[in-house]
Amino acid sequence: MEKPAAEIAHRLASHAEAVCRRYLSQGRREGRYWLVGDIRNTPGRSLYVRLAVSPDGRGAAGKWTDAATGQHGDLLDIIAQAGGHDHLRDALDEARRFLSMPMPEPSDDAPRHRREKAATGTPEAARRLFDASRPIAGSVVETYLRKRGLTTLRGYDALRFHPHCYYRPSRDDAAGTRTAWPAMIAAVTDGDGTLTGVHRTWLDPATRGKAPIATPRRAMGNLLGHGVRFGIAGEIMAVGEGIETMGSLHSIMPAMPMIAGLSSAHLAAILFPAVLRRLYVARDDDPAGDAAMATLAERALVSGIEVVPLSSMLGDFNEDLRLLGDAALRAAVRARLAESDADRYLASAG
Template sequence: MEPIAELARRLAAQAETVCRHYLSNGRREGCYWLVGDVRNTPGRSMFVRLKGGLSAKGAAGKWTDAATGGHGDLLDVIRESCGLIDFRDVVDEARSFLNLPQPEPERTGHWPKSTPAPLGSTEAARRLFAMSRPISGSAVETYLRKRGITTFHGTGSLRFHPRCYYRPDEQSPAETWPAMIAAVTDLDGRLTGLHRTWLDPSGIDKAPVETPRRAMGDLLGHAVRFGWPSDIIAAGEGIETVLSLQCVLPGMPMAAALSAAHLAAILFPATLKRLYIVRDDDPAGDGARDRLIERAQIAGIETLVLSPVFGDFNDDLRRLGIEPLRANVRGQLAPQDAGRFAAFAT
């Protein structure tokens, strides 16, 4: 495997291409790429040098955020824009972007490599996530784009497995299908479980199986996270629902709890001040909304409800398009959040 410095050098040699891919909300001006911050928020306070030497202060690929004083290289851009935690995932994503061969995945966790992890356990979830790869260029990306989702900010919690086991029932033989693998984590970023969506090999739809979505591990209170919350978060049920909302709120941290029952029980970060409840338009969604409002009031957290026009926000995105979705969401935000998180001014 290439040393980290060599990966950074290769990325710097394609600095503008890297920026167009991972900092898509920015634009080129002269020898710089301007964007709001390293997480791909719209704006102009961060600048990436597109031309320069291989090292020292003026090197290509180096960036500085004038608003925060932060600085780094393009590996930092990949880490922050994709929401990756483990640096091994950053390296894997960089290698995938550069079309370099991927190393054989290592199994992780406390169980010996020769010992099967209990089915459905957190350990089994950790091993499956470690054996999966970033979604860029995979059937997962095709599937999400087919559902109108084109913004992949902070999606390091999603991975692709080309041959994920699927067993219709305990008596049936196992099948293998491509799958979207979503990491369920606690508030400290520890993986507690996984959600699997089995896909047709083309990526145009889910696999033709009876239950194409299944979860494993410890889910209660936890979620699939897109960005890390501080004082504000949006929480909803489904992954595609939350990713659809992120298309018009690219800077807001979000969490998908995977069901109405789990959404009602999601744990609140200690720093949370305002919670956006991403409601599904059905009785279960109404129940989750009411329970979350009750829990948030006890905790002293402000709540605002984001409601779709149709069944959920992915329905809205696919049936109405991005601009009507943006207009509907804009009218439901706290005024101070429209400028902070939304791409409404562009």
């Protein structure tokens, strides 16, 4: 059986660019490498991380070398340095959190009286939260979505409402911040429809907007490669980051399957269905969005999938819908769709 450190290092290597963007944020991608100054995330080009296996098969993804010092290692070393972790156990736990992996079970001689409770952040905890939620009809979630211009809520089976969802205040929250708010609970599922995590958006019923807390959006569970889905995967699909962004596109193309990846790093890692042949990408106009688009395009090319970018007219597609209207959004998107897809999907929206 593979040792935990080796297994986690292997998983990190499969998502090397996402690791670098999180923990070596002062660097940048160039070809098959991520370049940065050193393992302490100093700007520069001395340290290079291989993002993919070399063409000759000899260079492994996730391995790094600092040309100035001769140091080398894997992505676990980078995570340990970034978190100031002196013990391997702590670095492994940090890596598990990044990968949305469950934490290890207590040893057999550890106390068992709390083992029946799902560990915070695990897929099991996510499933329990989703099961404890209820349909959005008549709730503050429905009100929130309608305020965002999403008035046709067919196909929103992935979204539910929880009246008192626990919120753990962070150091950026004010003293006395409430620890329970109404929340929109979005199911994160894999290609088979299995729930692997949830995304929470805490809401303020007084304003019908997001709750006045430091981080009103948080996710839990196993997210990498998965997302919040509108419809069942098919040959033609659309992907993007936010739930509201993809909900806006869903409102004008309700028959096209869509996935909200929830962040640029997770969007770049979306797993492609075997039947997929054309992928529309609702890209955010920022460096992270550009990077996600580039990674998706590179991965899709290898799989023989055509990638077509969709760019919003304003800040994002939800702004387009709310401020410019349904007709303007439909016209702008039609200009980017293949003719057969425009006839098939936009026509069905009325």
